[in-house]
Amino acid sequence: MIDTFIGFDPWLQALIATLFTWIMTGVGAAVVFLTKEVNEKFLDMMLGFAGGVMIAASFWSLLAPAIENSQDHSIGEWFPAAVGFLLGGLFIYAFDKLIPHTHRDGPDGRKEGLGAEGQRRSTLLVFSITLHNIPEGLAIGIAFGALASNADPMAVAVGATTLALGIGIQNVPEGMAVSMPLRGEGMSRTKSFFFGWMSGIVEPIAAVIGILAISFMSPILPYALALAAGAMLFVVVEEVIPSTQKNGHSDLAVICLMLGFTLMMILDVALG
Template sequence: MTDYFATLSPVAQALIATLFTWGMTAIGAALVFTTKKMNQKLMDGMLGFAGGVMIAASFWSLLSPAIEMSEGSSFPAWFPAAIGFLLGGFFLWVADKIIPHLHPTSSMKDAEGINPAKRRRSTLLIFAITLHNIPEGLAVGVAFGAIANGFPSASLPAAIALAIGIGIQNLPEGTAVAMPLRREGMSRRKSFFYGQLSGMVEPVAAIVGVLAVTLMTPVLPYALSFAAGAMIFVVIEEVIPGSHENGYKDLASICLMLGFTIMMILDVAFG
């Protein structure tokens, strides 16, 4: 299976990988068909786990390869990683200020962006998860693009491991959109539809990432670091605070450690 996957173009590889991550979002959203109310303790644990996966992926799959790729260049090895990382966080910060959205655990008065009061709560919830799925899709795309460019620090198993890790953490994201919509009275089918819809942006972002790094090879270390910075911003700004709001801080922290460890093992074992 891996041998066949290796024969595909980078765009096809990234597309298949992010169709998987999108599918995992859909599985999370599908929980609306099996339960009326999500166990908050379980949800916070899942969010913590997702945060751990994202932190580990940001370093092992993105920042570390970016630093390795920059060795021997005219700039210090840390320079592209530092600049890209900060730009990624800045991009998400600006997007948060512009795009109207609402985090799943927040009330309408805490909605962010431009004129959020003019949008329905369901729309704001979808925008929030969709916005934060962009760096995840981008990360997968640049990982497969790096393989196409022949960088020694990039490998197909590592890129696949990254996609698997992101897919795992997409489960609670789909649930985090679908469940609140269901509680507001939306039908199960519509709640599922809008929950899985939030993952649709990942294949698009992945293709953009692949094309960017294959057409402009010198930007690859910056692109990897950019995706890492954007993902870390999401973890700090939304995932960790969201997992701590309901009194299950210890559980969320333990699950974050587990998520980090599992993603680290996946990346190191297959990298």
């Protein structure tokens, strides 16, 4: 089956992989049909787990390959990874200032981004998770885009598939992080599920953008891989981890973060 998958064009592989991650977002959002109330403890644990997966993926699936693909760089193999990583953080920082959104359990209901004050909180919650999904989709697209410029397509395809699997797993709590608060604000279960699921639709779009960029500018591959890593880590440190530390469940959230990191590390090392 993996041989058949590898036989597809890289853009189609990336599209299939991100459709899987989008479906997993829907799986998480569907939890709203099973419970009446937001279980903050469980949500903090799951978001901690998601943060661990994202941190591990940033290194094992993105930064390490960026360094490996820069062995012949004139300045040093560290240069593309360092530059791309910092640009990734700046990329999400700019989006964070432009896109109207609010953070779960943010201080005093603070709203951020252009025009945020005129938006409903439910809309801003959806935009917040949508912002998270942009670097994840880019990461998958860039990872599969590496197939065209790598001498070992099987290894790259397995590594990219592992990345998609890890992101799919951590998308479950991200879907919950949208649908459950929306339900808590009085929105119907169906609408809460719909908006929770739709928050992940940007992943396939971002993946196609990522793979197109690599297809036309293959020399930027190490920079692009590191950029995706920097963007993902910015999201984890700026939003995911802080949101798990405000409801008295910080120790459990950290334990789950370590479990998520360990799982993603095992998947990437064992399969990639």
